[in-house]
Amino acid sequence: MPIAVDIDVMLARRKMSVGELADRMGITPANLAVLKNGRAKAVRFSTLAALCEVLDCQPGDLLRWETEQAEPAEGSEQPECD
Numbered sequence: 072m073p074i075a076v077d078i079d080v081m082l083a084r085r086k087m088s089v090g091e092l093a094d095r096m097g098i099t100p101a102n103l104a105v106l107k108n109g110r111a112k113a114v115r116f117s118t119l120a121a122l123c124e125v126l127d128c129q130p131g132d133l134l135r136w137e138t139e140q141a142e143p144a145e146g147s148e149q150p151e152c153d
Contacts, residue, residue, distance in 0.1 A: 073136055073137050073138060073139050074109075074134055074135070074136055074137075075109065075134070075135050075136075075137050076106060076107060076108075076109045076111075076133065076134060077132065077133055077134070077135065078092075078103075078106060078107040078122065078126075078133055079107055080132075081126045081128055081132055081133060082126075085126055085127070087126075089103055089104065089107065092122075092125060092126070095125045096118075096121045096122065096125055097121070098118070098121075106118070106122075119133070
């Protein structure tokens with residue numbers, strides 16, 4: 072997925088644990104883990120707002136767009152150079 076989630080980066084900057092963030096947001100650590108690990112299909116604006124409020128950051132500090140790496144076609148591998 073081309074959207075990368077940087078919750079772990081903000082947690083490290085704030086010296087906060089996942090459990091503390093979940094408690095302060097009022098969500099379960101399991102639901103926060105789904106968001107943190109990039110497995111969520113969608114994020115409610117209310118959840119994003121709570122993340123920003125607790126972590127004192129902007130949405131762009133938590134989410135970023137990355138280009139997807141194209142998989143090489145079968146049989147079109149580049150030869151290794153020594």
